[in-house]
Each structure stands twice: as structure tokens, then as C-alpha cells.
Amino acid sequence: xxxxxxxxxxxxxxxxxxxxxxxxxxxxxxxxxxxxxxxxxxxxxxxxxxxxxxxxxxxxxxxxxxxxxxxxxxxxxxxxxxxxxxxxxxxxxxxxxxxxxxxxxxxxxxxxxxxxxxxxxxxxxxxxxxxxxxxxxxxxxxxxxxxxxxxxxxxxxxxxxxxxxxxxxxxxxxxxxxxxxxxxxxxxxxxxxxxxxxxxxxxxxxxxxxxxxxxxxxxxxxxxxxxxxxxxxxxxxxxxxxxxxxxxxxxxxxxxxxxxxxxxxxxxxxxxxxxxxxxxxxxxxxxxxxxxxxxxxxxxxxxxxxxxxxxxxxxxxxxxxxxxxxxxxxxxxxxxxxxxxxxxxxxxxxxxxxxxxxxxxxxxxxxxxxxxxxxxxxxxxxxxxxxxxxxxxxxxxxxxxxxxxxxxxxxxxxxxxxxxxxxxxxxxxxxxxxxxxxxxx
Amino acid sequence: xxxxxxxxxxxxxxxxxxxxxxxxxxxxxxxxxxxxxxxxxxxxxxxxxxxxxxxxxxxxxxxxxxxxxxxxxxxxxxxxxxxxxxxxxxxxxxxxxxxxxxxxxxxxxxxxxxxxxxxxxxxxxxxxxxxxxxxxxxxxxxxxxxxxxxxxxxxxxxxxxxxxxxxxxxxxxxxxxxxxxxxxxxxxxxxxxxxxxxxxxxxxxxxxxxxxxxxxxxxxxxxxxxxxxxxxxxxxxxxxxxxxxxxxxxxxxxxxxxxxxxxxxxxxxxxxxxxxxxxxxxxxxxxxxxxxxxxxxxxxxxxxxxx
Numbered sequence: 246x247x248x249x250x251x252x253x254x255x256x257x258x259x260x261x262x263x264x265x266x267x268x269x270x271x272x273x274x275x276x277x278x279x280x281x282x283x284x285x286x287x288x289x290x291x292x293x294x295x296x297x298x299x300x301x302x303x304x305x306x307x308x309x310x311x312x313x314x315x316x317x318x319x320x321x322x323x324x325x326x327x328x329x330x331x332x333x334x335x336x337x338x339x340x341x342x343x344x345x346x347x348x349x350x351x352x353x354x355x356x357x358x359x360x361x362x363x364x365x366x367x368x369x370x371x372x373x374x375x376x377x378x379x380x381x382x383x384x385x386x387x388x389x390x391x392x393x394x395x396x397x398x399x400x401x402x403x404x405x406x407x408x409x410x411x412x413x414x415x416x417x418x419x420x421x422x423x424x425x426x427x428x429x430x431x432x433x434x435x436x437x438x439x440x441x442x443x444x445x446x447x448x449x450x451x452x453x454x455x456x457x458x459x460x461x462x463x464x465x466x467x468x469x470x471x472x473x474x475x476x477x478x479x480x481x482x483x484x485x486x487x488x489x490x491x492x493x494x495x496x497x498x499x500x501x502x503x504x505x506x507x508x509x510x511x512x513x514x515x516x517x518x519x520x521x522x523x524x525x526x527x528x529x530x531x532x533x534x535x536x537x538x539x540x541x542x543x544x545x546x547x548x549x550x551x552x553x554x555x556x557x558x559x560x561x562x563x564x565x566x567x568x569x570x571x572x573x574x575x576x577x578x579x580x581x582x583x584x585x586x587x588x589x590x591x592x593x594x595x596x597x598x599x600x601x602x603x604x605x606x607x608x609x610x611x612x613x614x615x616x617x618x619x620x621x622x623x624x625x626x627x628x629x630x631x632x633x634x635x636x637x638x639x640x641x642x643x644x645x646x647x648x649x650x651x652x653x654x655x656x657x658x659x660x661x662x663x664x665x666x667x668x669x670x671x672x673x674x675x676x677x678x679x680x681x682x683x684x685x686x
Numbered sequence: 687x688x689x690x691x692x693x694x695x696x697x698x699x700x701x702x703x704x705x706x707x708x709x710x711x712x713x714x715x716x717x718x719x720x721x722x723x724x725x726x727x728x729x730x731x732x733x734x735x736x737x738x739x740x741x742x743x744x745x746x747x748x749x750x751x752x753x754x755x756x757x758x759x760x761x762x763x764x765x766x767x768x769x770x771x772x773x774x775x776x777x778x779x780x781x782x783x784x785x786x787x788x789x790x791x792x793x794x795x796x797x798x799x800x801x802x803x804x805x806x807x808x809x810x811x812x813x814x815x816x817x818x819x820x821x822x823x824x825x826x827x828x829x830x831x832x833x834x835x836x837x838x839x840x841x842x843x844x845x846x847x848x849x850x851x852x853x854x855x856x857x858x859x860x861x862x863x864x865x866x867x868x869x870x871x872x873x874x875x876x877x878x879x880x881x882x883x884x885x886x887x888x889x890x891x892x893x894x895x896x897x898x899x900x901x902x903x904x905x906x907x908x909x910x911x912x913x914x915x916x917x918x919x920x921x922x923x924x925x926x927x928x929x930x931x932x933x934x935x936x937x938x939x940x941x942x943x944x945x946x947x948x949x950x951x952x953x954x955x956x957x958x959x960x961x962x963x964x965x966x967x968x969x970x971x972x973x974x975x976x977x978x979x980x981x982x983x984x985x986x987x988x989x990x991x992x993x
Contacts, residue, residue: 446879446880447879447880447882448880448882448883450879450880451849451878451879451880451881451882451884452855452878452883452884453794453795453816454794454813454814454815454816454817454850454852454855455794455795455814455815455816456815457879459879523798524794524795524798524799565771568771568773569771569772569773569799570772570791570793570794570795570796570799571793571794571795571799572792572793572794572795572814573772573793
């Protein structure tokens, strides 16, 4: 412990520390952006720090990591920007997010990817650029994956679009084997099955007369890509898995030793296609909200480790864009500011997940998938580690108010929902970017 | 009832009230001057985002016979062509002072959305593949007039593209609410993907169903869907599911034939059958005006006498 406190040092006092190594009661002393000391009741007036953050009754954890956000910059800054999206992320407890490539222009070009990294470096959370698998996300020619890898891209995806052609996906996976640590992430919806559909195909779509997207659009691609992962030896990550069949396929693939990972979005374990009966486009998303049976299967997959990450698929749209009929409105919903509370309320509180397993799904497991562990995300919280942390009040009850969200957009499907658990503080490289649930920048 | 968006908005007694009221308006339409002052001073606007002849004219005639003022908005000649949103369009129209809006739109639930944006009474005149409630009302009215015993136990087969049919969705609800037994007849590609919760039976074989129906309700084959691999060809469709004269001969002697129009003569129905004695098709159109008068009167009337 230093004799004189370092300028700008701070201590997080009185919290329960939870990371991949376990749980214990500990204070965390931070200086120069790094964890200096971890221990019970560190001595001195501020434990030897300039400043103290109260974590009494709270959980102190590695900052959360979101593999799947749409920040709309460049191209649709009216809906979100890297700055506003990163602020929403920080308020949600995230210290790193992976920005999806369906911007205008898309993230298939070094100059655009560099600009996202540059903007992300000065934001309230680390914004990491993904890179396209194919040029223009059109599923035909490979994007300059090696060049983008050189800029730091580790997560390649055409998200929003599926790499539908089997031959193209196979070549992309083969090529990616020359890029250590890179992963290809698939938006698994066969366009020839899903095209023209606006919600889950089933009892509700049939009743409402809204064209559907069958669950098989997802499971056929996942089954195929598992075969391609086996063929090529390259890892595949499945974005926003939404069906029971897909969960079973991933579980089976892992049991056979094939390197695949999978994420689920909070709306896919909390909402069903019945929500679409309101015709409210807030509930329109791809892949679509499914059935109760799918939710149960996703919960089992989360509980038994089949699912590796909870990722938001945060997809802002302006009120004008969503103020249309269900069929005409764009797809996607906000997620960054509600993901943690939905996980705590819907998964931890009912006993489906332990707290440490929930945080694993929200932090260190996704960090490992996207190569963010090496960049100081996902913990563990130990001396020398980058001080990317969040402090969570697990008992705080609150109600989602769309007008109070930090995102530029308002398209949450959870407005009015009562949740338990909220971020109190978020620290990015030692700097408190959120204090007492307020953003500081 | 504030709006008519779905047949689900009406229970059996609500349906019967509208049918009884329709009978009184049929009487009005047979007068020398087929007009009553019931909705004098009210304004009814038709907002049609899809082509329509019979439904739009039928609503406008109904409104005029109730002495309402009418306005018509068709997309072809409007600011929608300049990119105006649905919300802005309906709010602009409402600002002119209207009491009811009759809406046809290509997207399911468009009328439901409009109820969130303006205060006028909204009548669904067909939304995507969702519902067409006034068509179902005129269908049950037409049947009830031919069957004094009502629809209880009436065996109705709905034949054709149920999957994409808003008429079928509303008809299933209305027919079964009044006690009819409904069978859907189509190849699986033209049936809804799921029939969970539908009080119907299903057959893929029209010839099997023919001898055991009281009413055969034929749906229009939407010719623009031919590119979607839903069936091999119109010729094959007609050979398996078309009501040819030969098939019509195998119907029970007193069976009735209905169609919501517009017909593809020679595809789902032969001209001979459409114009034959079993056909209720012309009566359906005639009854449409009275039913729409009843709906407008129910939503906008002061509760005073009809005439």
C-alpha cells in the first residue's frame, strides 16, 4: 500500500466483490486506472485514496461486456451515436460493447472501422468495432478481414443479415483461421425462410394475419454452421439465439467438442409473440419474440452453461421510424439500460441462475469470446488489472421509464415494467463514468 | 363499442344487435327516398391505402343514406405520395373535424395503430391479412336472411387462400360465434401455418367436403401470389379446388354459394355457378350497404330512432 495516495486514486468501500474467482467482501483501491489493492477494510481515512465510493449493500463486479449493440454511427445519428450509446451502456453497467456493422456505410472498410474505434476511445465505455464478414454485408465477397483484424477487430459478423450461402460461410471460416482470436458471429436466419416475415410464425401470427418467420429459419442455419465449424475447425458464435431447437443444437455441438458459442438477448427470455397482438412495433425484432416453450428452453440453456453470454442487441430507432404500422416499422429494441435488471429480476431472483453465473454471462464469458479479456475487461478484480468495474445495488426496485433513458431513442418494449437491481457506479479505467446512477460525462 | 377493428370486438349478442339493426336499414334502402337523417351533422371519412371498389362505395353509400357528410381519401391523389406518414395523414384529416374514419390498409393492425393517434371512431375496412369485419357482418346477414333458423348447426366450408385472407379470419369468428360449423378447405400452403385455437376443422379435399355442406364460401385467389410457390398453377388449383359446374352439381340441393368478390371467374368459381340459383353473391353486395349503415349508426348514432 502506497504511503502517499496517488492523485486521482479512489476506493470502493464496503461492497461484496464478485468475479470469476468467486465472491468475498472486499474494498477495492484504484489508482492510475488500475486496481492497486483488494482487501477487507483497507486502512487509512480513505484507505489511502483521494476519494471514496460507497458500495454498502452492493455488488462490485468486473464491468459488463455486451457483444451486440447497434450504435447507428455512422449513418443514423438521429437514432443513436457512439457517444449516447456508450453513455447508455455505462448506465447499464457495461464497460465494453461491440458495435455491430450495419451502419451506413457498413463496417467493411478500414477507414470506417478506424473512425468507430476512435470515437469509442473517448466515450463513456469502450466501444469496439466489429467488422463485416462480407463486403456490404451482402453475403457474397469477403470483406478485408485481415486488414480490419490489424486495426483490432476480433468479432466479425454481417449482423442484421445472415451469411446465407454455405460456400461463402465456409470460406470465411477457413480464412479466419489465419487470424488468431478472431471469431465469426452469425445472424442465424435463413432469408429464404424468413423473408417477408415480421414476427414469429405460429399461433399468433396466424391469428393476426402477420406474415411469420419460422423458428426453422434460425435452426437450419445453426445446424449448418455447426457442421461448417466442424469442417473448418474455426469457431462460430451465434448471435441472439431465440429458439428451443437452436439451444439443443448448440448443446449437442458443444458435447461433441465443436467450438461454438451462443448469446441470448434479454427480450428473448422475457417476452413472447403474444406481445405482437397489440400491433405495437416496440415488440418487432429479428429474430422475433418466440413462445413460452422457447423461453423455457433458453432458461435451461442459460442454467446449464449451453449459452455463453447475455447480449442486448440494443437497436435504437427514432420515434418517427417506429411510429408506423407493425409491418412497416423497422426491427429492433433498446436493451443496454435494462439488460442487467432483467437478468437479475427474471433469472437470478427466481433461482434459475446464481449471481456469479449471471455476471459470468454478462461480463467475463462474453469478454473472452470477443478478445476483450486481453484489453482489461471481464476481470478478475486483482491488483494490476484495469479498473473496469461496476457497482450494482441488487435490491433497488425501479420502473422503466422510456423518457428517462439515456439512449437517443425511446423504443424499449419494457416501458412501465417493474425491475429489481440497478447499477450504482461504473468505472472505466478507474474513472467513475457513472456515480449514483448518473452519468458523469 | 368505440371502434370496429375485429369481429372479436363483438360477442354473439353484439353481432345479433348489428344484424337486427341491419334489417331495419334494409327496409330503409327499399323506400322511395332511401335516406334517413340519423347522422346529420356527422362526418365520415374513407381512408383507403389499397384499391377498392365495392367496400369504399358501400361505406360511402351507407354514410350518405344516414345523411352524414363524407370525404374520401385515396392514396393515389394524396400527400402520401409526397412521403407523409400514416400518423401525420390521419392527424391532419382529424384536424378538419371528423367523427369516423373508415380505413383500409395493406398492413395488419393499421386501424389499431390509428386508434392510438386520433379520437375518431375507427372502422376497419380491411387491414392486411388480418380482418375485414364488415364483410363478415354482411356475410352473416346474408346467410341469416336465407336461413330463418339462423346459423346454429349450419355447415360452412371456406375454400381457398385462407392464409392470406382477412375475410376468412373475420368470417371464421363471425360464423362460429353464431353457432355454425366451419371447415377450411385448401392445400396446406394456403392455410394458416397454425390453427391452434381456431374452432374449425380442416380438409385438403374439396370433393370429400362437397356433399356435406350447407354453404360453400369461396375465397378469391390473389393472382399476384402466383410467384410464391404456393401452388403449381392456376390450372391445377382450379382442378382441385375450383367450384366448377360439375362440382356444384354434387352439392346438396339447397346448398348456397358465397364469394366476397372480386371474383376470378373460371379460377375459384365458374361463371355458371356464380350466376346460378345457389349463388348469394349479388345479395352479399346489396346487404353490404345496410350492414355498414348499422355499424356507422352503432358507433356514431345518438341512440335515437333509426328513422
